Amino acid sequence: MLMLIDTRGLSCPQPVLMVYPHLSGSDPIDVLVDNTTSQENVSRAARRNGWNIEAREEGDGVVRLELRK
Secondary structure (H helix, E strand, O other): OOEEEEOOOOOOOHHHHHHHHHHHOOOOEEEEEOOHHHHHHHHHHHHHOOOEEEEEEEEOOEEEEEEEO
16 A cells, blocks of 8 residues: 655655654655755665665655655
8 A cells, every 4th residue: 555655844854754664664655855855865764774766756846756665
């Protein structure tokens, strides 16, 4: 089941802290971010935990990070 985590409007480390507990599972996760720092930090945390990441522009400065095992 796909999980969507919306971190728009939050600054680090909050987005990583919201995503991190879910990285131990294997269900797909989509994360909405609206700044480069959050995008980089969430992506780095996911990669370290064995996830593949694809970033997709959503418009208005929002990026959807698609995390898949």
